[in-house]
Amino acid sequence: MKSEPDVFSFDDLKKRPKKTEPWNGVRNYQARNFMRDEMEKGDLILFYHSSCPIPGVAGIARVNSKAYPDSTQFDPESEYFDPKATLEKPRWFLVDVSFEMDLDHHVSLEELKNHKKLSEMRLLQRGNRLSILPVTREEFEFIKKLGLS
Numbered sequence: 001m002k003s004e005p006d007v008f009s010f011d012d013l014k015k016r017p018k019k020t021e022p023w024n025g026v027r028n029y030q031a032r033n034f035m036r037d038e039m040e041k042g043d044l045i046l047f048y049h050s051s052c053p054i055p056g057v058a059g060i061a062r063v064n065s066k067a068y069p070d071s072t073q074f075d076p077e078s079e080y081f082d083p084k085a086t087l088e089k090p091r092w093f094l095v096d097v098s099f100e101m102d103l104d105h106h107v108s109l110e111e112l113k114n115h116k117k118l119s120e121m122r123l124l125q126r127g128n129r130l131s132i133l134p135v136t137r138e139e140f141e142f143i144k145k146l147g148l149s
Contacts, residue, residue: 010058019099031132056108065096103147
């Protein structure tokens with residue numbers, strides 16, 4: 001899951017009550033579908049900082065809920081308001097995300113690109129700019145190991 005650290009950072013997550021935050025504001029159908037249809041409570045997440053001087057994996061979080069409707073879609077005052085969404089037919093969903101663990105160091109995008117083992121990772125493929133992307137177990141474990149070494 002990608003976030004811009006000046007909007008919401010991994011450190012912000014750690015400071016939240018119960019170290020948990022709803023991952024709201026996703027307004028891309030493919031990213032929504034990953035969150036709504038594929039994420040399950042308990043899944044681990046690579047929390048990735050993007051659009052910053054050194055993009056990369058900042059820490060590890062956990063999915064802390066099943067997907068449920070994102071309330072910001074119904075709020076006319078919200079930047080994420082969607083006039084086509086209704087309570088009966090919500091269009092946008094979210095999951096709650098919780099802090100799981102710090103890494104010993106930030107794993108930069110440049111470092112990720114330098115490992116042949118990650119060459120097929122969706123994040124590293126041209127044109128993949130989604131805020132939510134699936135990661136294989138092998139990719140996850142390899143990146144976690146990089147961050148802890």
